Amino acid sequence: MIEKVIENWHRHLKGEFPGGLDELLADDVVFYSPIVFTPQKGKEITKMYLGAAGNTLGGDGKQAGGGESTFRYTKEILSGNHAMLEFESQVDGKYLNGVDIISCNAEGKISEFRVMIRPLQAIHATHKAMAAMLEKMQGSRG
């Protein structure tokens, strides 16, 4: 089950999955940020966090300034309803290593999305960039 989900996730990142996150995510999906303790519950807030993470980490191929994205997945482990995708990127010129831990439900929708990153300097750079990005996204809605 998770194989198809991850295939669609990669298609989404390339902009080749028509349904996008609305199709990929379960309504009651929970997002666990690398920074914040509190689980973020629901599709809308998860879409916002994944959007901000994509823009910050270069996961969607776009970066501030229009530069080439440095984001790439380096390891993939799939089993049962769980997947682990390890990645490398750069934030604010600093090397970043991270992991997406993704679980799906019986309907093949993503029910849990957990992100962890290392090392400390990348965490601090991400924290700063994500805060600015979320503020901008929320500002442009209101």
Add this chain to the structure above:
Amino acid sequence: MIEKVIENWHRHLKGEFPGGLDELLADDVVFYSPIVFTPQKGKEITKMYLGAAGNTLGGDGKQAGGGESTFRYTKEILSGNHAMLEFESQVDGKYLNGVDIISCNAEGKISEFRVMIRPLQAIHATHKAMAAMLEKMQGSRG
């Protein structure tokens, strides 16, 4: 291959694997800290880091003050030569969520051990505790 390695890893954490880390780790194992950028190369330095992490995160069932360990693995994904073990614990009274990403070589020895943790407050608490622990361990050697 990785299944047997992880079985032995769990036995080691319970103190039931006679060979210990000397038997589990490859001579050229590389440890990637959640905090530090620089990869730590070789069996001796990796043993020191895993020992410090065990004492800090309660992974070996011991905690400063002799309290009950709160460490527990919450998710396990194994595939090919890679494993991902997600865990929860407490450091300095703060909730910690982390992942061990373990790879083995063709001889069934651990060749790579990578740790990432979240959220930010747990990273800071771990940073502080690990630094104190490593200083103590290095001090007791010299």
